[in-house]
Amino acid sequence: xxxxxxxxxxxxxxxxxxxxxxxxxxxxxxxxxxxxxxxxxxxxxxxxxxxxxxxxxxxxxxxxxxxxxxxxxxxxxxxxxxxxxxxxxxxxxxxxxxxxxxxxxxxxxxxxxxxxxxxxxxxxxxxxxxxxxxxxxxxxxxxxxxxxxxxxxxxxxxxxxxxxxxxxxxxxxxxxxxxxxxxxxxxxxxxxxxxxxxxxxxxxxxxxxxxxxxxxxxxxxxxxxxxxxxxxxxxxxxxxxxxxxxxxxxxxxxxxxxxxxxxxxxxxxxxxxxxxxxxxxxxxxxxxxxxxxxxxxxxxxxxxxxxxxxxxxxxxxxxxxxxxxxxxxxxxxxxxxxxxxxxxxxxxxxxxxxxxxxxxxxxxxxxxxxxxxxxxxxxxxxxxxxxxxxxxxxxxxxxxxxxxxxxxxxxxxxxxxxxxxxxxxxxxxxxxxxxxxxxxxxxxxxxxxxxxxxxxxxxxxxxxx
Amino acid sequence: xxxxxxxxxxxxxxxxxxxxxxxxxxxxxxxxxxxxxxxxxxxxxxxxxxxxxxxxxxxxxxxxxxxxxxxxxxxxxxxxxxxxxxxxxxxxxxxxxxxxxxxxxxxxxxxxxxxxxxxxxxxxxxxxxxxxxxxxxxxxxxxxxxxxxxxxxxxxxxxxxxxxxxxxxxxxxxxxxxxxxxxxxxxxxxxxxxxxxxxxxxxxxxxxxxxxxxxxxxxxxxxxxxxxxxxxxxxxxxxxxxxxxx
Numbered sequence: 001x002x003x004x005x006x007x008x009x010x011x012x013x014x015x016x017x018x019x020x021x022x023x024x025x026x027x028x029x030x031x032x033x034x035x036x037x038x039x040x041x042x043x044x045x046x047x048x049x050x051x052x053x054x055x056x057x058x059x060x061x062x063x064x065x066x067x068x069x070x071x072x073x074x075x076x077x078x079x080x081x082x083x084x085x086x087x088x089x090x091x092x093x094x095x096x097x098x099x100x101x102x103x104x105x106x107x108x109x110x111x112x113x114x115x116x117x118x119x120x121x122x123x124x125x126x127x128x129x130x131x132x133x134x135x136x137x138x139x140x141x142x143x144x145x146x147x148x149x150x151x152x153x154x155x156x157x158x159x160x161x162x163x164x165x166x167x168x169x170x171x172x173x174x175x176x177x178x179x180x181x182x183x184x185x186x187x188x189x190x191x192x193x194x195x196x197x198x199x200x201x202x203x204x205x206x207x208x209x210x211x212x213x214x215x216x217x218x219x220x221x222x223x224x225x226x227x228x229x230x231x232x233x234x235x236x237x238x239x240x241x242x243x244x245x246x247x248x249x250x251x252x253x254x255x256x257x258x259x260x261x262x263x264x265x266x267x268x269x270x271x272x273x274x275x276x277x278x279x280x281x282x283x284x285x286x287x288x289x290x291x292x293x294x295x296x297x298x299x300x301x302x303x304x305x306x307x308x309x310x311x312x313x314x315x316x317x318x319x320x321x322x323x324x325x326x327x328x329x330x331x332x333x334x335x336x337x338x339x340x341x342x343x344x345x346x347x348x349x350x351x352x353x354x355x356x357x358x359x360x361x362x363x364x365x366x367x368x369x370x371x372x373x374x375x376x377x378x379x380x381x382x383x384x385x386x387x388x389x390x391x392x393x394x395x396x397x398x399x400x401x402x403x404x405x406x407x408x409x410x411x412x413x414x415x416x417x418x419x420x421x422x423x424x425x426x427x428x429x430x431x432x433x434x435x436x437x438x439x440x441x442x443x444x445x446x447x448x449x450x451x452x453x454x455x456x457x458x459x460x461x462x463x464x465x
Numbered sequence: 466x467x468x469x470x471x472x473x474x475x476x477x478x479x480x481x482x483x484x485x486x487x488x489x490x491x492x493x494x495x496x497x498x499x500x501x502x503x504x505x506x507x508x509x510x511x512x513x514x515x516x517x518x519x520x521x522x523x524x525x526x527x528x529x530x531x532x533x534x535x536x537x538x539x540x541x542x543x544x545x546x547x548x549x550x551x552x553x554x555x556x557x558x559x560x561x562x563x564x565x566x567x568x569x570x571x572x573x574x575x576x577x578x579x580x581x582x583x584x585x586x587x588x589x590x591x592x593x594x595x596x597x598x599x600x601x602x603x604x605x606x607x608x609x610x611x612x613x614x615x616x617x618x619x620x621x622x623x624x625x626x627x628x629x630x631x632x633x634x635x636x637x638x639x640x641x642x643x644x645x646x647x648x649x650x651x652x653x654x655x656x657x658x659x660x661x662x663x664x665x666x667x668x669x670x671x672x673x674x675x676x677x678x679x680x681x682x683x684x685x686x687x688x689x690x691x692x693x694x695x696x697x698x699x700x701x702x703x704x705x706x707x708x709x710x711x
Contacts, residue, residue, distance in 0.1 A: 045653060047476070087508040088511040112511075
């Protein structure tokens with residue numbers, strides 16, 4: 001491989017001590033998956049993650065967080081990029097414990113290990129994420145009600161902390177740092193290596209049953225009862241339908257297929273086409289949400305569907321079109337995700353949906369998932385209750401909509417997901433996060449000079465710019 | 466296939482070695498940093514490489530390391546079918562113009578020393594009596610002198626010239642020389658540089674190159690579209706080349 005010679009790097013303007021881009025490394029647009037906000041920045045990528053994280057303000061993975069979690073804070077431009085640091089460092093075929101460099105992509109974990117009978121213990125809705133990103137956001141998946149977040153399955157982390165030291169932490173060694181890092185959005189240190197426990201699977205195929213649910217209350221009930229029998233459950237919900245049809249949806253219940261049910265040949269991982277360009281921002285119109293949601297619901301039909309499906313179809317339905325975020329145009333979109341406590345407390349959830357509907361019909365996609373107990377991560381998103389993930393195009397109404405939703409979330413004792421957030425106000429976040437002070441205390445113990453920060457930590461977590 | 470990969474811990478070498486490991490080839494890595502090579506060897510092992518992935522210390526800036534490294538690799542593999550060279554040095558034109566010492570190192574590594582290495586590899590490939598594939602990464606930068614890659618391109622042009630001749634001279638004796646001319650590929654080598662149109666992904670480029678190694682294709686452009694891009698650039702008149710900045 002051609003090795004870049006060391007390029008003399010100029011300190012960034014503003015007394016920035018980190019290695020900045022030399023004159024040869026130009027600034028480009030950096031954004032999260034929602035393409036909002038967009039900042040001028042530069043991502044330094046290298047196979048040598050230890051090298052590029054030295055003095056860096058933040059590390060970014062594959063950029064699949066939706067908002068500003070992976071963006072440099074104002075006045076800074078450079079973030080370290082982990083995706084080229086993607087080696088498997090150890091694998092125990094007897095126990096399923098694997099150790100990887102932080103930039104290793106979930107897609108490759110699946111590709112290499114599914115046919116060997118192992119799968120990630122927890123999977124988010126896309127496989128274009130790094131394992132480091134999965135730890136930083138402490139991702140959850142369709143099995144949260146039984147398996148918890150990804151962090152519950154992490155055994156050990158190797159990190160570069162703010163003072164430059166590289167150290168290993170786990171539940172038994174530097175436990176505070178470990179727990180603050182799970183869901184800590186990369187703000188407690190740079191993740192270098194992750195060791196975690198994979199899950200044994202009975203076959204590389206899945207068995208799924210899906211059914212229509214007629215309205216919102218029925219949907220919550222159905223999700224709740226499905227979770228008692230199925231390891232993976234999720235609800236797609238039509239929150240733009242009118243009247244008694246509001247909240248109608250499709251409930252998906254999935255488990256790994258038994259060897260005698262599964263096809264003899266392992267599933268093939270297909271390449272996916274990419275949306276080649278941004279569509280114009282006016283392209284998606286509210287009537288399309290109405291029609292699209294109705295079509296998805298009616299196309300399924302009233303009869304439950306059962307059968308063997310490809311794990312890719314089950315876990316990553318949106319990955320069939322790479323760069324699908326460009327559908328929303330350059331103006332971008334936000335995914336608003338909040339969890340509200342008390343699955344049985346339907347009026348609480350109705351208030352949330354009413355606040356949403358009072359502000360218009362802008363929700364193109366709504367995914368509902370019941371969450372199990374809180375995990376180890378000091379700032380991790382999930383808590384017992386029901387989580388709503390809403391895809392909303394960015395427009396003049398977005399801030400007011402998010403504010404209105406957050407009013408309800410604060411009042412009902414819920415919270416929002418940092419990996420998705422781009423619009424929440426610091427006051428709202430503080431009101432919904434009594435855990436923030438404890439987390440910040442651990443952070444400050446490891447980073448007294450507040451060297452590590454992101455655009456999001458300035459906006460939301462009380463960091464000084 | 467029993468293959469030696471010089472530069473297999475990073476970039477294109479890493480991508481290519483992984484494809485070979487995943488189909489069960491036996492591999493030995495050559496490079497400077499033993500710790501880094503050990504980590505890559507483990508990665509390749511887990512991905513399915515046959516036997517134990519070997520490592521041997523070899524520095525492109527120190528030709529005295531070439532023969533011992535190659536001999537150690539042949540011994541570790543118990544034979545030899547292919548030698549892949551992705552190791553090289555890269556720096557931008559501005560940096561190379563500014564820094565005399567760097568320029569000397571780049572020219573020595575990418576031209577003189579790479580050819581020295583290929584000569585030693587050629588002898589061992591023919592002696593081993595295997596598939597005898599010598600795959601070397603040159604560059605489209607060596608196709609036509611262009612302002613932003615003038616010095617780097619000059620070294621690569623010389624290397625391409627040599628490899629073409631190697632094919633002419635030794636094809637009849639069974640040596641298959643695979644001259645790879647990558648276009649812009651998104652590896653760590655060019656991280657931070659603006660990404661031009663038609664840039665390739667390392668994995669996709671590696672698949673093209675591995676097919677060329679298996680078939681013994683003498684010249685391979687990767688991504689393939691660069692064959693046509695370079696055809697156009699080669700046809701541009703001097704007056705145009707003086708004006709354009711790419």
